[in-house]
Amino acid sequence: MAPVRTRDASAENAQGNKAKRAKIDVKSAADQLITSRKSANGVFDVLECLQSEKEGEVISAVSACGRLFGTFLERGDLFVGRLASEEEMLSGEHSSDGKYAIFMRHRYNSCVKMLLEHLSHDSYQVNVSSLCALMKFAEKEGLKPLEDLDWSEHYSFPRGLIQAVVERLLSKTKDNSLLISRFQEFLEMEDVRYYVMSSVREDVSKVMEKNGREILPIYQNNVFTLMSSINMPVKESELSNFMVKQEAKHEGWKAANLNDHRRAFERMWLGFLKYKLPNNMYKKILVIIHESILPHMMMPTLMMDFFTSAYEVGGAISLLALNGLFVLIHQHNLDYPDFYKKLYNLLEPSVFHVKYRARFFHLTNLFLSSSHLPLYLVAAFAKRLARLALTAPPASLLMILPFIYNLIRRHPSSRVLIHRPSTADEPCQDAYLMDEEDPALCCALESSLWEIKTLQKHYHPDVAKLAMTINTPLRQQEEDISELLETTSYELMERYLQETLPKDVPLEFDPAVVLLQGGGNVLGHHFCIK
Numbered sequence: 001m002a003p004v005r006t007r008d009a010s011a012e013n014a015q016g017n018k019a020k021r022a023k024i025d026v027k028s029a030a031d032q033l034i035t036s037r038k039s040a041n042g043v044f045d046v047l048e049c050l051q052s053e054k055e056g057e058v059i060s061a062v063s064a065c066g067r068l069f070g071t072f073l074e075r076g077d078l079f080v081g082r083l084a085s086e087e088e089m090l091s092g093e094h095s096s097d098g099k100y101a102i103f104m105r106h107r108y109n110s111c112v113k114m115l116l117e118h119l120s121h122d123s124y125q126v127n128v129s130s131l132c133a134l135m136k137f138a139e140k141e142g143l144k145p146l147e148d149l150d151w152s153e154h155y156s157f158p159r160g161l162i163q164a165v166v167e168r169l170l171s172k173t174k175d176n177s178l179l180i181s182r183f184q185e186f187l188e189m190e191d192v193r194y195y196v197m198s199s200v201r202e203d204v205s206k207v208m209e210k211n212g213r214e215i216l217p218i219y220q221n222n223v224f225t226l227m228s229s230i231n232m233p234v235k236e237s238e239l240s241n242f243m244v245k246q247e248a249k250h251e252g253w254k255a256a257n258l259n260d261h262r263r264a265f266e267r268m269w270l271g272f273l274k275y276k277l278p279n280n281m282y283k284k285i286l287v288i289i290h291e292s293i294l295p296h297m298m299m300p301t302l303m304m305d306f307f308t309s310a311y312e313v314g315g316a317i318s319l320l321a322l323n324g325l326f327v328l329i330h331q332h333n334l335d336y337p338d339f340y341k342k343l344y345n346l347l348e349p350s351v352f353h354v355k356y357r358a359r360f361f362h363l364t365n366l367f368l369s370s371s372h373l374p375l376y377l378v379a380a381f382a383k384r385l386a387r388l389a390l391t392a393p394p395a396s397l398l399m400i401l402p403f404i405y406n407l408i409r410r411h412p413s414s415r416v417l418i419h420r421p422s423t424a425d426e427p428c429q430d431a432y433l434m435d436e437e438d439p440a441l442c443c444a445l446e447s448s449l450w451e452i453k454t455l456q457k458h459y460h461p462d463v464a465k466l467a468m469t470i471n472t473p474l475r476q477q478e479e480d481i482s483e484l485l486e487t488t489s490y491e492l493m494e495r496y497l498q499e500t501l502p503k504d505v506p507l508e509f510d511p512a513v514v515l516l517q518g519g520g521n522v523l524g525h526h527f528c529i530k
């Protein structure tokens with residue numbers, strides 16, 4: 001076995017030396033191209049390594065290309081302006097310097113194309129190396145542009161290269177979440193952020209319209225990941241970190257203007273949200289929209305259509321849509337027709353078991369805090385919650401009952417639900433219509449909160465004790481339910497186990513001491529054990 005191991009080790013060493021030589025050759029070839037024009041054809045060897053199937057060779061080639069063409073861009077060795085074809089270069093009247101510049105410009109374009117393709121490579125290291133090289137090229141192109149740009153808007157920023165990078169990041173077949181998180185550091189630069197937002201909007205419109213507005217889960221997830229990675233500035237003075245420093249007309253550059261940033265941000269999100277989204281993405285967006293999106297928009301009311309469609313989806317998505325609606329209604333004076341009717345219909349048994357229960361009841365409490373609500377509406381919400389309480393878990397009941405009590409405290413006229421004259425000995429039929437969707441027609445004011453009386457017999461002692469509160473006059477001061485919103489059944493059990501119970505408790509039976517031989521030989525009498 002010793003000779004075999006020796007041969008294997010020799011083979012491995014030979015393979016390692018070969019890879020090492022390949023790495024050194026690529027680096028030395030790039031260095032030679034930088035220092036001398038005589039070996040210009042050596043650039044093909046460097047580009048050929050970019051197409052290698054070995055990860056290590058590709059990464060080495062990416063590094064070499066980044067150094068090679070980065071130096072060419074700095075020195076101005078690449079052709080600037082409308083690029084002639086290589087056939088035109090050979091047949092046209094160009095100087096030797098001109099031919100060299102055109103030749104290297106074509107090789108640079110090929111390098112950029114291959115680096116863009118490597119953004120979809122199976123290796124994450126290749127992805128990152130290619131991304132960093134492309135962004136380095138973008139910085140160099142910004143300082144010394146290769147194209148005739150529209151100076152009225154884009155100045156010397158390489159918008160085309162950034163747009164090509166964005167198109168690759170927004171893949172339709174590969175989840176690029178990790179690579180986009182690496183790209184986030186470039187989004188901290190004001191000019192990169194501005195042109196990325198414009199590129200995302202254009203790409204979304206092109207891709208979604210081409211695919212008939214159908215749901216594209218992978219693509220839309222990449223778009224959302226990229227957009228949610230953008231941290232918008234709040235003040236004009238924060239716009240100070242630019243990848244490309246403009247020498248003139250900086251004050252007229254859109255990428256340096258906060259309002260233009262906000263306008264691009266708004267168009268990007270509106271352009272994305274107007275298409276149909278996967279249900280799980282609705283949740284992701286609605287969780288962050290009131291803090292990370294709406295405050296940076298020029299006209300937040302334009303989001304009304306999105307909130308309306310999300311609110312009508314139902315379930316947890318409807319609950320989360322309340323956040324955005326709350327901001328638009330209270331901060332932007334937006335009128336939402338039948339809002340309380342739709343909110344009323346969200347109160348279903350499942351609301352006590354969803355992940356966003358606490359947020360929902362927090363917002364519902366805010367919406368019902370106004371003292372100008374009609375009495376029938378307050379009564380309808382109190383009665384519906386009381387009816388749902390009959391089947392709710394104990395953890396939810398400890399929150400629902402104080403919620404109902406607070407409603408009654410805010411609206412003293414609703415105390416008729418508690419103090420309703422009736423004949424205790426005569427059975428009566430509840431006038432409340434649980435299936436009625438309109439709170440104005442559910443006849444809540446003609447009913448009473450008998451459900452809370454029923455909960456006084458609840459098996460959980462804390463619930464029963466809390467339900468007994470309705471037998472006494474309610475205090476004027478409302479109870480703070482914020483700490484109760486997050487209460488879970490696990491917490492209730494932990495709280496109960498931590499309670500100190502009295503050791504000596506009088507019992508009506510003899511406690512068992514050992515198995516099958518309890519006090520008084522009770523089991524022996526029943527099972528004839530002697």
